[in-house]
Amino acid sequence: MIKITIDNNTKTVEPDKQVGEILADPKALAAKVNGQIVDLSFELNEDAEVSPIYFDSKEGKSIFWHSTSHLMANAVKLLFPDVKLAIGPSIDEGFYYDFDLKQSLTDKDLEKIELKMHELAKKNLPVVHKFLSRKEVENYFNEKGESYKLEILLEVPDEKISVYEQDGFRDLCLGPHLPNTGLIKSFKLLSVAGAYWKGDEHNVMLQRIYGISFPTKEELDAYIAKVEDAKRRDHRKLGPQLGLFLFSEQLGPGLMLWTPKGAVMRRIIEDYWINTHYKAGYQIIYTPHIARGHLWETSGHFSYYKENMFTLMIEKEEYALKPMNCPGHILIYQSAVRSYRELPIRYAELGTVYRNERSGVMHGALRVRGFTQDDAHIFCTPEQIEDEIYLTLQLALKIMSDFGFKDFNIDLSLRDPKHKDQYVGTDEQWEMGGRALIKALEKSGLSYTTREGEATFYAPKIDIKLLDSLGREWQCPTIQFDFNLPARFNIHYMGADGKHHTPFMIHRAILGALERFLGILIEHYAGAFPVWLSPVQATVMTITEQEIEYAKKVIEQLKTENIRVAEDFRNEKISYKIGEAEREKIPYILIIGKREKENNQIALRKRHQGNLGNTSLESVVESIKDDINHRR
RNA sequence: GCCCAUGUAGCUCAGUCGGUAGAGCACUUCCUUGGUAAGGAAGAGGUCGUCGGUUCAAUUCCGACCGUGGGCUCCA
Numbered sequence: 070m071i072k073i074t075i076d077n078n079t080k081t082v083e084p085d086k087q088v089g090e091i092l093a094d095p096k097a098l099a100a101k102v103n104g105q106i107v108d109l110s111f112e113l114n115e116d117a118e119v120s121p122i123y124f125d126s127k128e129g130k131s132i133f134w135h136s137t138s139h140l141m142a143n144a145v146k147l148l149f150p151d152v153k154l155a156i157g158p159s160i161d162e163g164f165y166y167d168f169d170l171k172q173s174l175t176d177k178d179l180e181k182i183e184l185k186m187h188e189l190a191k192k193n194l195p196v197v198h199k200f201l202s203r204k205e206v207e208n209y210f211n212e213k214g215e216s217y218k219l220e221i222l223l224e225v226p227d228e229k230i231s232v233y234e235q236d237g238f239r240d241l242c243l244g245p246h247l248p249n250t251g252l253i254k255s256f257k258l259l260s261v262a263g264a265y266w267k268g269d270e271h272n273v274m275l276q277r278i279y280g281i282s283f284p285t286k287e288e289l290d291a292y293i294a295k296v297e298d299a300k301r302r303d304h305r306k307l308g309p310q311l312g313l314f315l316f317s318e319q320l321g322p323g324l325m326l327w328t329p330k331g332a333v334m335r336r337i338i339e340d341y342w343i344n345t346h347y348k349a350g351y352q353i354i355y356t357p358h359i360a361r362g363h364l365w366e367t368s369g370h371f372s373y374y375k376e377n378m379f380t381l382m383i384e385k386e387e388y389a390l391k392p393m394n395c396p397g398h399i400l401i402y403q404s405a406v407r408s409y410r411e412l413p414i415r416y417a418e419l420g421t422v423y424r425n426e427r428s429g430v431m432h433g434a435l436r437v438r439g440f441t442q443d444d445a446h447i448f449c450t451p452e453q454i455e456d457e458i459y460l461t462l463q464l465a466l467k468i469m470s471d472f473g474f475k476d477f478n479i480d481l482s483l484r485d486p487k488h489k490d491q492y493v494g495t496d497e498q499w500e501m502g503g504r505a506l507i508k509a510l511e512k513s514g515l516s517y518t519t520r521e522g523e524a525t526f527y528a529p530k531i532d533i534k535l536l537d538s539l540g541r542e543w544q545c546p547t548i549q550f551d552f553n554l555p556a557r558f559n560i561h562y563m564g565a566d567g568k569h570h571t572p573f574m575i576h577r578a579i580l581g582a583l584e585r586f587l588g589i590l591i592e593h594y595a596g597a598f599p600v601w602l603s604p605v606q607a608t609v610m611t612i613t614e615q616e617i618e619y620a621k622k623v624i625e626q627l628k629t630e631n632i633r634v635a636e637d638f639r640n641e642k643i644s645y646k647i648g649e650a651e652r653e654k655i656p657y658i659l660i661i662g663k664r665e666k667e668n669n670q671i672a673l674r675k676r677h678q679g680n681l682g683n684t685s686l687e688s689v690v691e692s693i694k695d696d697i698n699h700r701r
Numbered sequence: 702g703c704c705c706a707u708g709u710a711g712c713u714c715a716g717u718c719g720g721u722a723g724a725g726c727a728c729u730u731c732c733u734u735g736g737u738a739a740g741g742a743a744g745a746g747g748u749c750g751u752c753g754g755u756u757c758a759a760u761u762c763c764g765a766c767c768g769u770g771g772g773c774u775c776c777a
Contacts, residue, residue, distance in 0.1 A: 165772095173705065262772030263704025270774045274704050277772070305770095310712085318750075318768050374777055393777070427702050427775065436776085525777060553777090613734045640734080648738035662736055672737080680737050 072116040084114045089248060096284075097121035098252070099132050099245045106132075108198050108245040124284050134159035136196065136247040137186075137256055137282040138166045143238040144185035145278075148178075154240070155217040155266060155275050163281035167264055169217065174276050179258040182278070186256065193251030194236050198244055200229035209239060217266070255289035256282030299539060304591035305433035311596050311653065313587065313604070314434060323431040323438030325584050330604035333633065334590075335583055337602055339419055341471070342443055342580070349464050351417040351445060356397030358421060362387035368396045369557055373526075377424045394420035395551070395576060398446040399558045407562040412572065413449035413457055419583070420444045434588035441583040447575040448555075450562070451501065454573050458509035458531075458548060465533060465546040465579045466513070471700055472590065473599060476536040479515055481506055483529050485522030492526050494552030502529045502550040527553035537593040545581040545589070550574070597654040597676060600696035603633070607693060608655045609671075610637040610646045612662035619666045623659065623686055630690050647674065657693055659686075 070081045073091055082091060088100045089109025099122040100107055106128055113119070122129045138157035141164075145152055149170055157166030168174075201209075203222070210218040218241050222230070225241070233242045235250055247253065258280040266272040283289045300306075309315045313331030320326065327335055343353055362380070365371040370378065370392065379390040391397070398416045407414070421441045430436055449457050469477070483503050484492045492499070506529055510517050517531070524530060528550030534542040551574040561569040580586040590598065600606055607627060611620045617638050627634040635655070637646045643660060650658050658674040665671050665683065673681045673689055695701075 176706085260771050261705065264773045265703075268774070270703065274773075276704075279772080316769090322768070370777075377775090377777085395777095424776085429702065429704095429773080430775065431769095527777075549777095612736055615734080642733090642735050642740060644735090644737055645739050646737090651738055658737085660737070664736085674737060 071113060073113060074116075074118045075120065082113070085112050087111065088113055088119060092119065092121050094121050096123055098124060098129050098247055101128075106245055109248045110198060111245075131159040132245055132247065133253070133284070134164035134282060135244075136250075137253050137280065138164035139196075139233065139235065139238070139240055139242070139246065140186050140189055140250055140253055140256075141182060141258070141278060141280060142166045142168075142240065143189055143235060144182050146238060148181060148185055153215055153217055156221070157240075163259070163279060165264075165277050165279045167266070167275040167277045169266075169273065169275050174261045174278065176261075179261065179278065183256070183258050186253075189236065190250045190253045192236075193249050195249045196246045197234045198246070199232050199234060201232055203228070203230055206230045206232060206241065210241075252284065253282055254284060255286045256280055257289060257293070295539070299541075299592075302539070302592045302595045303433075304435075304588040307591050307596045308434060308588070311591075311604075313591070314584075321438075322428065323426060323436070325434060325437055325439070331587065333604040334587065334598070334602055338580070338583065338586070342419065342468075345464070345468060345471075346415075346417045346445070349415075349460070350413075351415040354398065354401055354416050354418050356391070356394060356401075356418060356420060358423070359388050359390055360396065362389055364396050364400075365389050367557055368399075368554060370396075377426070379423050379425055390423040391420070392422050392424045394418055394422065394442060394444045395446060395554055396558075398444075399554060399560060399574075402446075402448055403558060403560050407448070407560075407572070409450055409562050409564050409570075412562060413447050413453050415445060415447045417443075417445035434584045437582075437584050440585065442578050443580040443583065443586075444576075444578050446551075447577070448560075448562075448572040449575070450564075450570070451573060454501070454505045454550075454575070455508050457575055458505050459512050461548050461575065461577050462509050462513050462515070462531070465548070465577075468579050469533070469535060469546065472602075473593065473700070474535040474537070477515075478534045478536065478542060479510065479517035480520050480523065480532045480534070481510065481517045481529070482520045482523035482525075482532065484524045488522075492524070493556075494528065498550075498552045499529065502552070506531050506548070506550075525549060527551050535589070537589065538595075539592075541592075543589045545586065546577070546579045547581070548575065548577045551576050597656075599701050600656045600693060601700050603654075603656050605635045605653070605655050606633045606697075607657035607659055607689075608635040608637055608650050609659045609661065610643065610650070612643050612660065614638070614640070615663065616661045616666050620661045623661065623671060626686060627690065630694070632690065632693055651676070656696070657689065659689065 071084050072079055073082055075092070087109060088102060088107065088111045089097065091113065092100060097109065100109060100111065101120045101122060102111060102113065102117050106122065122132065124130060124133055135158060138159065142154055142157055145168060153169040155167035155169060157164065206222060207219065210222065221241055230241065231243050232239055233244055233246050258278055260279050262277050262279065263274045264277040266275055281292060283292065311330060312328050313334065314328055315326050316324070317326060346353065362371065374392060378392050381388050398418070401416060402414060419441050421439065423439045426436060426438050447457050484499060510531065530547060530549035532544055533546040534544050536542060555571050555574050560572060562572050564570045609620050609624050611617055620636065620638065624634050624636055637650065639646065647658060654676060656676045660672040660674060670683045671686055671689060672683050675681055
């Protein structure tokens with residue numbers, strides 16, 4: 070007999086019983102045995118601590134989705150017998166499987182595959198885990214012509230090869246998996262896309278089918294509703310619709326036109342940004358959009374980044390559009406002999422840069438070829454770096470929270486300790502830099518994830534990812550050391566010891582890029598911006614033409630109070646005008662009819678709140694200003 | 702850059718198995734002076750993404766290119 074502990078309850082059972090049998094929990098997908106995740110068919114033959122794994126956990130989802138991907142591959146193999154299977158893992162949201170297939174898969178094929186999957190699921194096929202000899206597995210895949218599986222097999226070091234089988238379908242897999250296909254009740258194949266074998270663009274391109282699945286139909290419906298919600302917020306749709314920006318085929322891909330309302334928002338953001346930075350001890354500078362090729366040779370961009378740069382010839386000399394602002398900032402730093410007494414020097418610029426992004430990677434306002442970074446470079450002494458990082462973190466958090474982002478995931482990216490040769494800078498610099506970043510994070514009381522090997526080649530960094538109203542991550546603030554440029558440009562400051570020292574350089578952006586940040590704001594607020602950011606804060610509309618004169622006075626007063634106000638005096642029904650203003654997501658709608666004119670009032674309607682009845686103009690102005698001050 | 706899909710009026714979309722196109726909304730004019738999310742009528746608006754090929758004839762078929770979308774790769 071062996072002792073099994075479930076939820077602090079210990080019972081004694083006979084050995085060699087399956088863990089699923091002991092749990093006897095219909096919702097369990099798999100189990101954890103002494104910390105190890107196993108199939109429900111796992112046989113217990115020693116004392117163990119056992120807990121069930123449900124769909125609501127990360128592990129549970131991963132198992133569920135992985136099993137669905139096997140089910141899909143099973144179906145594809147039946148429908149297209151000459152298909153070759155590559156890999157099919159679970160991902161953050163759902164799963165995929167990569168196939169090598171002559172014919173291109175269409176949406177119609179996805180439907181057929183779904184039908185076949187339902188068929189297989191209904192059969193409630195047992196999923197069996199086996200360990201086979203290498204030879205046996207090799208023969209099997211050889212016979213089936215599964216060249217990709219054979220290639221993977223070469224990388225598996227184990228003696229006994231773990232495979233899973235359902236029906237006649239066998240796949241190389243470590244598992245674990247659901248005990249049978251019948252548990253997969255609700256799923257949807259989402260899209261088919263190209264993907265390189267092993268993610269290497271030199272390899273053949275496979276066809277990847279993405280899908281998602283859930284234990285119940287309700288969960289699948291909720292997921293689809295969430296996707297629909299995200300679609301409604303899509304900045305690529307809302308941006309042009311709300312008159313914020315547009316792209317033009319004539320202008321070129323990845324180049325954004327800021328239309329008047331978007332330009333108003335940009336101006337507000339820029340003013341806010343500049344004021345905030347002056348207060349935080351930054352100096353605002355401007356640098357040109359083009360520079361001589363020689364500068365980019367000095368900075369190293371021509372050797373590391375040239376394929377992403379736009380170059381042009383000026384009087385037989387090569388120039389380039391700047392892809393980054395740093396060299397310009399360094400030239401300003403370098404224009405005088407700097408004393409340690411001057412440091413830290415903080416240069417900030419809303420600098421427009423151009424990068425030749427590959428044609429397939431552009432994405433709305435989020436990935437463009439021309440964009441304005443809210444960039445800054447801090448030059449400081451080694452003693453100052455901790456404080457500077459801390460201050461930069463605090464500034465980033467304050468700015469993010471002013472824009473309505475309060476939740477973050479933070480990554481600390483360090484170099485890969487196994488490949489130190491791939492990075493510039495000394496061990497001492499890397500250690501000092503990493504330590505300073507950690508100390509600043511700890512002092513700020515922030516939790517973070519350490520990611521080794523994710524640093525840039527020139528220094529460690531902190532990346533802050535905002536979580537928006539749908540819980541999606543957006544990478545915006547980044548704080549990076551730079552061990553490369555100070556050395557390349559050979560910049561110095563005079564220390565208290567009367568000797569030249571190389572300053573530390575911190576490179577940071579908070580909003581990231583204005584284009585991208587506007588896109589994120591649109592998605593976060595679904596276009597219904599807080600009043601301080603709204604391009605139009607209030608609109609005044611009349612019921613009949615008798616009130617136009619009074620309404621004009623109201624507008625004048627609002628303008629005197631610096632409120633951005635629009636008017637709608639058109640000969641239309643009031644509900645028509647209201648509908649339009651609501652669709653434009655204007656926060657304050659001021660309606661004026663006969664009653665309001667007579668009583669020297671306005672009728673107030675607020676976004677999301679509807680009709681609030683009559684009130685004085687003064688109280689509306691107060692309310693708008695209150696919203697602005699609280700950044701609501 | 703690569704794979705797949707896609708491109709018809711300002712927007713959302715029909716349509717033409719080859720004979721140069723249609724709706725709703727928006728726009729203009731007129732009627733309506735209407736009280737909290739779309740009143741009525743008329744009008745105007747399209748080189749059917751671009752270029753080329755096949756054809757008596759191409760928006761429709763074929764090809765190339767451009768843009769966009771889903772991914773891959775990239776993201777100093």
